[in-house]
Amino acid sequence: MSNNIELNEDEKDCLQELMxxxxxxxxxxxxxxxxxFATLNIPNIxxxxxxxxxxxxxxxxxxxxxxxxxxxxxxxxxxxxxxFLMNSQSATNLAREFDVPEGEINDNELFDIVLEITNILSSxxxxxxxxxLDTVVSFEPPSIQKIESVDKLDNNLLNHYEQIIIISTxxxxxxxxxxxxxxxLTKDESIFWLKEAxxxxxxxx
Amino acid sequence: MEIKNINGxxxxxxxxxxxxxxxxNILFWNRWLELRTKINSEDILGDNICKRFTNIKQSILxxxxxxxxxxxxxxxYSTTPHKYLIDIPLNNITNKVYDSMQQxxxxxxxxxxxxxxxxxxxxxxxxxxxxxxxxxxxxxxxxYKNNLEQRVGHEVKLNQEKDTLLSExxxxxxxxxxxxxxxxxxxxxxxxxxxxxxxLEDDFEDELIDEEYVExxxxxxxxxxxxxxxxxxxxRNFFRVNKEESIFSVxxxxxxxxNILKSSIDSNKIDLVLNTQDFNVKGMPTEFQQVILNIVxxxxxxxxxxxxxxxxxxxxxxxxxTITVNDNANGVPKNILNRIFEPYYTTKExxxxxxxxxxxxxxxxxEHMNGKLSVSNNSLGALFEIKLQVNDxx
Numbered sequence: 001m002s003n004n005i006e007l008n009e010d011e012k013d014c015l016q017e018l019m020x021x022x023x024x025x026x027x028x029x030x031x032x033x034x035x036x037f038a039t040l041n042i043p044n045i046x047x048x049x050x051x052x053x054x055x056x057x058x059x060x061x062x063x064x065x066x067x068x069x070x071x072x073x074x075x076x077x078x079x080x081x082x083x084f085l086m087n088s089q090s091a092t093n094l095a096r097e098f099d100v101p102e103g104e105i106n107d108n109e110l111f112d113i114v115l116e117i118t119n120i121l122s123s124x125x126x127x128x129x130x131x132x133l134d135t136v137v138s139f140e141p142p143s144i145q146k147i148e149s150v151d152k153l154d155n156n157l158l159n160h161y162e163q164i165i166i167i168s169t170x171x172x173x174x175x176x177x178x179x180x181x182x183x184x185l186t187k188d189e190s191i192f193w194l195k196e197a198x199x200x201x202x203x204x205x
Numbered sequence: 206m207e208i209k210n211i212n213g214x215x216x217x218x219x220x221x222x223x224x225x226x227x228x229x230n231i232l233f234w235n236r237w238l239e240l241r242t243k244i245n246s247e248d249i250l251g252d253n254i255c256k257r258f259t260n261i262k263q264s265i266l267x268x269x270x271x272x273x274x275x276x277x278x279x280x281x282y283s284t285t286p287h288k289y290l291i292d293i294p295l296n297n298i299t300n301k302v303y304d305s306m307q308q309x310x311x312x313x314x315x316x317x318x319x320x321x322x323x324x325x326x327x328x329x330x331x332x333x334x335x336x337x338x339x340x341x342x343x344x345x346x347x348x349y350k351n352n353l354e355q356r357v358g359h360e361v362k363l364n365q366e367k368d369t370l371l372s373e374x375x376x377x378x379x380x381x382x383x384x385x386x387x388x389x390x391x392x393x394x395x396x397x398x399x400x401x402x403x404x405l406e407d408d409f410e411d412e413l414i415d416e417e418y419v420e421x422x423x424x425x426x427x428x429x430x431x432x433x434x435x436x437x438x439x440x441r442n443f444f445r446v447n448k449e450e451s452i453f454s455v456x457x458x459x460x461x462x463x464n465i466l467k468s469s470i471d472s473n474k475i476d477l478v479l480n481t482q483d484f485n486v487k488g489m490p491t492e493f494q495q496v497i498l499n500i501v502x503x504x505x506x507x508x509x510x511x512x513x514x515x516x517x518x519x520x521x522x523x524x525x526x527t528i529t530v531n532d533n534a535n536g537v538p539k540n541i542l543n544r545i546f547e548p549y550y551t552t553k554e555x556x557x558x559x560x561x562x563x564x565x566x567x568x569x570x571x572e573h574m575n576g577k578l579s580v581s582n583n584s585l586g587a588l589f590e591i592k593l594q595v596n597d598x599x
Contacts, residue, residue, distance in 0.1 A: 033271050099264070115283055116268065123278035141281040141309055 006163070007047055007191075011198045016045050018132045018201075019125065019167060026124030030171070033120060036097055041170040050161040050185065054151070057085070057181070065149075068110060070118040072142035074126060077135040077193050080161065080186035082126065082142075084118040086178070093176040111144050117171075118142050121182055125167070133197040161185045221291065221308075221326030224315055227274070229254050229266060232321065241293045241306070258291055269312045270322050277317060282310035284329045291326060300334075307333035368568065371548060375565040379495065382502060390436045390468040394429040401426055436465075452596050453490045456483035456522055462494045466501060473509055475516040477501075482522045487596045488574040496569050496578070497530075499562040500589045504532035507587070511535060517585075526595040529588055536582030545580060 007015065027040040048056055068091050072082040086094070091110045094117060096102075100109050119142060130137040165184040172178070186194070208214070215222050216236040224233035231254050234246045244257075255263040272280040282290055284307045293306040307329045315323040401422065408414055459479060463470070470477050486493070501518060508516040511534050519531045537545060548564040570578040576593040 029272075029275050032275050033268060098268075111283075112265065115281065116272070119278075119280050120272055120276065123272075123276045123280075127276065127278050139279060141283055141311060143283060 007195060007198070010202055011195055012045065012047070014198045014202055015165075015194070018129055018198075019045055021132060022125040022128035025128050026121060029124045030117075030120055034097060034173075036173050039172045041172070044167075046166045048164055048166060050164050053164055053183075056166070058151075067147055067149075068114040068144060069147055070114050070142045070144040072118060072122055073140035074122075074137050075140070076130065076137040077133070077190065077197075078126065078130060078137050078184075078186065079190050080184060082118065082122045083183040083185055084114070084121065084142075084180060085183070086114055086117075086180040090178045090180060093178050094171075097173050097176050097178070107146065111146075115142050115144050117180070118144075121180075125182070126184065133194075133201075135197070162188045163191050220328075221324075223254070223324040223326070225254060225270065225322050225324060227270060227320040227322075229263065229270070231257075233323075238291065238326070242291060260292060261290060273312045273314050273322050274317060274320055277314050279311050279313045281312070282308070284309050284333055290324070295330065302334045302337050303330060306330050371561055372565060372568075375495070375561040378561060379498065385469070387436055391433055393468075394433050398426055398429050450487055450489055452485050452487050453493070454483050454485055455493070455528060455593070456481075458490050458494050459497050459520060459522070459528075462497045463501070466498065466505070470501075470505060470518075473505060473516065475505060475508060475518060477518045477520070479520045480522055482524055484522065484524055484526055484593075485596045486526070486574065486593045492569045492573060496566040496591065499566045500530045503562070504530060504534065504587065507534035508532055524595075526593045528591040528593070530591075531583065531585055531588045533585040534587065536586045537580060539582075542580065542582070546578075 023040045027038055030038040030040070066088050068086045068088070070082075070084045072084075074080050074082065088110075091114055092105055095105045095109055095113050098113050098116075100113070119139070122139060122142075126137055127139075163186060165186060167182045167184065170177075170179055212233075215233070218235070219237065221238045221241070222233065222235040223231060223238065226232060231249050231252055234244070234249050236246075239245055249257060255261045255266065269280040269282065272278075289305055289308040290310045291308070293308075295301065295303060295306055309327040309329040311325045311327075313323050313325070315321040405414075405422070408418065456479070463477065463479070501520075504518045508518070513534055515533070517533045519529075521529045521531070523529075546563050546567045548561060567578045570576045570591055570593070574593060576591060578592075579590050581588050581590070
């Protein structure tokens, strides 16, 4: 079953296009909600095996410092989990963008802000992607934790997934640079569903 | 299917439900909230929720409402940072961790055109209580682990101190035996020097002293003094505190040890045989000598105590790295064979044995030299076997 689980080049291109559209709407939504001019760079999409996630995070992204990690379960045709990672500096920059007074920036505030941005990004991107693919996705409440290093990421959660779709995100405001990693961990059946949906779109063109 | 009486459903559901407009004014307040806050619906409708509940941060709630309406998707308050939206005191008396209900809150679009949202409040207290208890248990476990580590560290230190003390005691006991051996070794040359000096006066009176006599006298006595000095050197080398490891010849060190014991072996008429093979090992030479001295001394004591007529100690070195010390004192009694390496265990009469020697010997061979020291009986008597790692570096 897992022989054909990877997306081919056409399918990847199609997914990239759909994510570009989704990111366009996410940029507009973030600007409106935060009342600040935001830019979301066109995402770079990669698909990697779940077991190499930690190596990817450590070696490719050099995520060595403290990270805020929020997770959110997805239900529907695209079932799985969103994983959103942001380092302390980016989270603090984001808090400034949210107009949190400097003296009030603490873990609780940062937790809330990272949760908020996770929710906005996942709704704007996955929600929009689902819309483009003519399906519906529902989101569970996200949860958040702070981890000292990528090694502390709970291994158990990765055993449930075969492939991970990685969407690297650079969020820029006029005066604040914020970088985050937004990962979509999907189960095998969702990847099959996604392949099918992407192929339907490809057939139309 | 058209759902009738939606208010009825909202009022019977086991969650809090609030409908707000975009200015955060309350449009609906369900029965669940009435019962828990003791605020009736008619007393709160139309009020701004942030004015009625001053703990709610208006900017955050506005942002959640805006997210929800802009993206047409739920936005969430999580219990992790917020604990609760509406302060609902908890009534339970036992097993209470929180004073107020811990809540998980979801803001969903209710009417996009009228810009109204619906807020669902879930009681998250049981989960939070379990998490709190789990976290406390983990903290306790961490403290217990740290205490345990400290205790283990303390016990290890005590053990190390005990081993150091035993090692010192063992050296002191050996020193006592060595002083006995030196006294024995010095007796004969001392008697000879004493005799030579006594004869000096008579020879002077008999006018026998000339230049040749003086030269002979000096040479004869210097030889005796040199022998005594060598004995002292052997003794001093043995007790020199030298913790440096080196590669040495086991045969050479066995010979040096037997030199120290020579007079006591000879006076007890023990036939000591050492073969001619040899190998090198890495370790502290004086520690190795201490082991040989302990084993040979024990063999000598057993031969003397049992009054064996044809006393023999055979030391055999094999190239494969084994040294055996075999006596013919009829062996170690079976019931104590497995106890002789225990600390303070001795079969010698009081004042003659400390019970430390063989314990230290085993520790030196097995812990310091990575070898093996064992004992068994053969047809002659006790057979001590030392297995060491041959070092071909030299």
